[in-house]
Amino acid sequence: QKEVEQDPGPLSVPEGAIVSLNCTYSNSAFQYFMWYRQYSRKGPELLMYTYSSGNKEDGRFTAQVDKSSKYISLFIRDSQPSDSATYLCAMSPPTGGFKTIFGAGTRLFVKA
Amino acid sequence: DSGVTQTPKHLITATGQRVTLRCSPRSGDLSVYWYQQSLDQGLQFLIQYYNGEERAKGNILERFSAQQFPDLHSELNLSSLELGDSALYFCASSVGATTGRGEQYFGPGTRLTVT
Numbered sequence A: 001q002k003e004v005e006q007d008p009g010p011l012s013v014p015e016g017a018i019v020s021l022n023c024t025y026s027n028s029a030f031q032y033f034m035w036y037r038q039y040s041r042k043g044p045e046l047l048m049y050t051y052s053s054g055n056k057e058d059g060r061f062t063a064q065v066d067k068s069s070k071y072i073s074l075f076i077r078d079s080q081p082s083d084s085a086t087y088l089c090a091m092s093p094p095t096g097g098f099k100t101i102f103g104a105g106t107r108l109f110v111k112a
Numbered sequence B: 001d002s003g004v005t006q007t008p009k010h011l012i013t014a015t016g017q018r019v020t021l022r023c024s025p026r027s028g029d030l031s032v033y034w035y036q037q038s039l040d041q042g043l044q045f046l047i048q049y050y051n052g053e054e055r056a057k058g059n060i061l062e063r064f065s066a067q068q069f070p071d072l073h074s075e076l077n078l079s080s081l082e083l084g085d086s087a088l089y090f091c092a093s094s095v096g097a098t099t100g101r102g103e104q105y106f107g108p109g110t111r112l113t114v115t
Helices: none
Strands: A011-014 A019-025 A032-038 A045-051 A054-058 A061-066 A071-076 A085-092 A106-111 B005-007 B010-013 B019-024 B031-038 B042-050 B053-057 B064-068 B074-078 B087-094 B110-114
Touching: A011 A019, A019 A085, A019 A106, A032 A061, A045 A054, A045 A061, A045 A071, A071 A085, B005 B087, B010 B019, B019 B087, B019 B110, B031 B074, B042 B064, B042 B074, B074 B087
Parallel strands: A011 A106, B010 B110
Antiparallel strands: A019 A071, A032 A045, A032 A085, A054 A061, A061 A071, A085 A106, B005 B019, B019 B074, B031 B042, B031 B087, B042 B053, B064 B074, B087 B110
């Protein structure tokens, strides 16, 4: 079993839809949770960062962490075609650094 | 723009050859990480350097090596290349050896094609 599980998709939604992307994990030591967006043939770009449990909102994006369930989510409201990309979750223990583990990424397509 | 630069953008070479990929971290970042990303493997951590010293090794082949120079730029050397080494190679940087915050900033990558 992988430490971080993420459905690779693809996920296809119409423009304006609410998108929910999720990851589960097995290591209870993880304290830092990130979401990266990666456009085709580009490097991953840090989207959201949260510490421990709770919610964080940034514009149309909301990140949720449920440590009791070992489950994290990224919600995208009013999705746009420009949101079409691969979304990778990542998480790390307090030591961070090379111990950051990335999910396989979910490919999202937002259709105009 | 993350502030991390990588050169070259694309590299096409033949099996058995050796190539060098270069990375400059964000200003102020002391750690550099190298990752390999292929279609079926996702992001695979290769190696981390912190302030010139090797900090951690991941799934890095013996044919691959890296170093970080006093000006903090890093080079990843790939030798005796095989077809299976074709992939995107990313460099990322962070402030500390153990970021504590977990986030890393990625460069645009080098696409390596081995023919």
